[in-house]
Structures are given as C-alpha cells and as structure tokens.
C-alpha cells in the first residue's frame with residue numbers, strides 16, 4: 001500500500017507513534033510525520049528527548065505506528081513501560097501492538113540543526129492490520145491535543161511565560177471537552193492527569209525562576 005493512501009501528506013502532519021531501538025534500548029514517542037516523496041517520510045525531532053538521542057546515537061531504523069487510540073498516545077508519554085512492543089518484520093526496531101498499520105523504516109539521512117534534527121526515512125514495509133470505518137468522537141482528539149500542548153509546556157516555561165499560560169489555558173479547554181464528550185472514566189482520568197501534571201510544571205517552574 002502507498003504511504004499516501006494511508007493518509008501521509010507533504011503538507012499536513014500525520015500524528016503517529018514512533019518506536020525505535022538502539023542496542024538493547026527501545027523507546028516509543030508520539031511524533032508528527034510528513035511525506036517526503038514516494039516511500040519516504042520526514043521527521044522533525046526536537047533536542048532533549050530520548051528519540052533525539054537514539055537517532056543521533058546511531059539507530060538504523062524505526063517503526064511508524066499508525067493509530068488514533070488516545071491511550072496509546074498517552075502511554076507513550078506518561079507510561080512508557082506499559083507500551084506493548086511486538087517484533088517487526090523487516091527492521092530491528094519493534095512495532096507497538098494494537099495499531100491499525102505499521103510503516104517499517106530505515107534511517108536514510110539525519111541533518112542536525114541548532115535545537116532539532118530532520119530525519120529522512122525510507123519505508124521498507126507497509127502493513128495494514130485493519131481498523132475500518134469508525135464514527136468520529138471528540139474525546140480522543142482532545143486528549144491527543146492536550147498531550148501535544150503538555151509536551152510543549154516545559155520549553156515555553158523557560159522562554160515565554162505568557163505563551164506558557166496560554167498553553168495551560170488551552171489544556172483546560174481540552175480537558176473540558178473530554179469531560180463533556182465521554183463518560184469513559186479511563187479517558188477522563190487521563191485528561192485530568194494531563195491537566196494536573198501541566199499545572200504542576202507551571203507552578204513549580206515558575207516558583208524556581
């Protein structure tokens with residue numbers, strides 16, 4: 001299957017979960033992906049994280065895991081030890097169990113910038129495991145949006161307190177959307193935890209600056 005048919009685009013980020021292995025270490029993290037031509041994907045990875053270190057440390061491949069499950073996005077930030085890895089077919093990095101589709105990739109080039117790297121991936125295997133048509137719900141996207149904002153917060157706390165405050169305000173809105181659009185106690189507790197942790201970062205880092 002073509003990467004474009006899976007939804008990858010040159011202009012709009014596809015939000016995925018990237019799994020990667022270097023030596024005996026494996027990791028999973030949500031990462032936005034752009035199409036970079038036939039069989040190619042492009043990542044922009046900011047410095048400071050494990051994925052960044054593993055690419056620069058020489059990881060040769062990775063898997064782009066395709067899912068819209070907010071719990072998998074949440075676990076790959078807050079509960080990494082609960083992520084269920086399964087073997088891939090053509091690369092050494094593992095897949096994450098329970099996703100719709102997998103793109104197994106080899107690292108082609110890495111370009112280093114001041115505070116990020118751009119990684120060009122060559123896809124060596126695309127496998128679709130199913131999923132089908134589903135109705136849209138507001139809770140999942142709101143949780144994923146809250147996670148994006150949560151991961152941006154530490155950076156803005158050190159460079160722009162006004163923007164950090166705005167990020168926290170938005171996380172409150174996303175939490176509100178989750179609590180109004182689902183009765184699922186797991187999804188609600190995830191949203192409340194993201195808000196709680198964000199408020200913690202805001203209060204403790206502001207006190208220490």
Ligand SMILES: Cc1cc2nc3c(=O)[nH]c(=O)nc-3n(C[C@H](O)[C@H](O)[C@H](O)COP(=O)(O)O)c2cc1C
Pocket residue numbers: 015016027028029030031032033044045046047048049050051052073077144147148151
């Ligand atoms: C939906 C979503 C998309 C994200 N996309 C990126 C991205 O493209 N690049 C990046 O550096 N961080 C991105 N992040 C933030 C990382 O996932 C986050 O910083 C994570 O904690 C890094 O994990 P690591 O330290 O294990 O690499 C994204 C977060 C979410 C929730």
